[in-house]
Amino acid sequence: MWKIFHKLGSPKWFFGIATRLMPWFLVLGVGLLMVGIVWGLAFAPRDYLQGNSYRIIFIHVPTAFLAQSAYIMMASAGLVTLVWRMKLADVFVRAVAPVGLVLTFLALFTGAVWGKPTWGTWWVWDARLTSMLILLFLYGGVIALDRAISDEKLAARAVAVLLLVGVVNIPIIKYSVDWWNTLHQTATFTLTQRPTMPAEMWVPLLLSVLGLYLLFGWLACLRMQTEILRREHRTRWVKEFVMAGRG
Amino acid sequence: MEFDSFSAFIAMGGHGPYVWACYGVFFVLLSAVMIWSVQSQKAVIEACRRVYETQGAESSGKVSHASATFKRVNVSND
Numbered sequence: 001m002w003k004i005f006h007k008l009g010s011p012k013w014f015f016g017i018a019t020r021l022m023p024w025f026l027v028l029g030v031g032l033l034m035v036g037i038v039w040g041l042a043f044a045p046r047d048y049l050q051g052n053s054y055r056i057i058f059i060h061v062p063t064a065f066l067a068q069s070a071y072i073m074m075a076s077a078g079l080v081t082l083v084w085r086m087k088l089a090d091v092f093v094r095a096v097a098p099v100g101l102v103l104t105f106l107a108l109f110t111g112a113v114w115g116k117p118t119w120g121t122w123w124v125w126d127a128r129l130t131s132m133l134i135l136l137f138l139y140g141g142v143i144a145l146d147r148a149i150s151d152e153k154l155a156a157r158a159v160a161v162l163l164l165v166g167v168v169n170i171p172i173i174k175y176s177v178d179w180w181n182t183l184h185q186t187a188t189f190t191l192t193q194r195p196t197m198p199a200e201m202w203v204p205l206l207l208s209v210l211g212l213y214l215l216f217g218w219l220a221c222l223r224m225q226t227e228i229l230r231r232e233h234r235t236r237w238v239k240e241f242v243m244a245g246r247g
Numbered sequence: 248m249e250f251d252s253f254s255a256f257i258a259m260g261g262h263g264p265y266v267w268a269c270y271g272v273f274f275v276l277l278s279a280v281m282i283w284s285v286q287s288q289k290a291v292i293e294a295c296r297r298v299y300e301t302q303g304a305e306s307s308g309k310v311s312h313a314s315a316t317f318k319r320v321n322v323s324n325d
Contacts, residue, residue, distance in 0.1 A: 037270070041256075041266075041270075042248060042249060042250065042256060043248060043249055044249065045249060046249060046260065051259075051260050051261070051262055052259035052260045052261075052262045052263075052266060053259070053262035053265050053266060055259070055262075055266050056265065056266055056269045059269060059270060059273045060269070063273070098280070099280060102276055102277075102280050105276070106272070106273055106276060106277075109269070109272055110269040110272075110273065113265050113268055113269050114265065114269070116265060117262055117265050215277070215281075219280065219281065219284055222284050222285065222288060223284050223287075223288075225288060226284070226287055226288040226291050229288070229291050229292060229295060230291050233295045233298065238295065239295075239299055242292055242295045242296050242299065243296070243299060245292065
């Protein structure tokens with residue numbers, strides 16, 4: 001157990017694993033996302049109430065889903081940083097934070113554009129939308145705090161604390177549609193019940209969620225590799241890797 | 248196919264601008280993040296290589312060294 005744990009903490013070991021996984025993540029991710037989106041845009045039936053504007057769901061749900069998952073992953077990595085001082089955990093947080101920011105922005109943007117024809121307004125200050133906006137600010141805060149502290153270890157710990165405090169926002173986003181009266185519709189997917197939409201709608205949605213997850217995996221691996229190279233450039237293995245690729 | 252014609256597909260029953268704006272922004276931002284990430288990795292590898300090559304040149308004696316202990320720091324201008 002400790003051996004695996006130790007290995008997982010080794011940047012060199014991770015670098016090799018990531019190189020092997022990344023082509024799969026990229027090909028499967030782009031493939032699933034494309035199938036899900038084309039199916040959703042052109043072949044899924046139109047919604048009897050919302051018409052064709054509901055087709056935004058095939059990117060809105062994946063981005064919103066992943067924005068929150070990425071935050072939970074980052075907060076878990078933050079906990080690992082605080083408790084075990086594992087290098088890779090902090091590398092993950094740094095690599096993924098900008099991706100999370102973009103995903104949260106996309107979820108808010110697609111939600112606003114979807115809201116206009118459906119609710120008649122771009123924005124309302126209701127629980128779901130506001131808590132999602134707070135998530136955007138949390139991502140921004142994490143990036144800003146990380147950049148503001150020049151000492152790498154200190155920055156990692158400060159960011160980890162901010163991440164853990166911000167976790168309180170995640171259940172608020174999740175349950176906001178059940179706890180408060182909101183314009184936002186309730187969750188499409190739950191673990192306990194079958195989706196209320198027909199299969200021709202939720203299967204492409206599920207595919208695009210999976211596709212974006214895999215693409216996120218690819219981005220995380222790539223960006224973590226970059227961060228590892230930057231941090232470990234004095235080590236022998238990085239030197240060998242860089243000079244071997246000179247070709 | 249849910250639509251009768253290509254123009255009906257583009258129009259999305261009047262919701263075309265909303266749907267296509269979302270998908271447009273989604274693809275632009277997602278590809279921007281992907282391209283940016285690939286390029287920053289290339290930039291880091293290139294920067295490392297330059298550092299190693301200068302170090303290699305210094306240690307093999309191609310760069311003349313003064314015997315003074317004040318080591319000059321090479322700052323790249325680009």
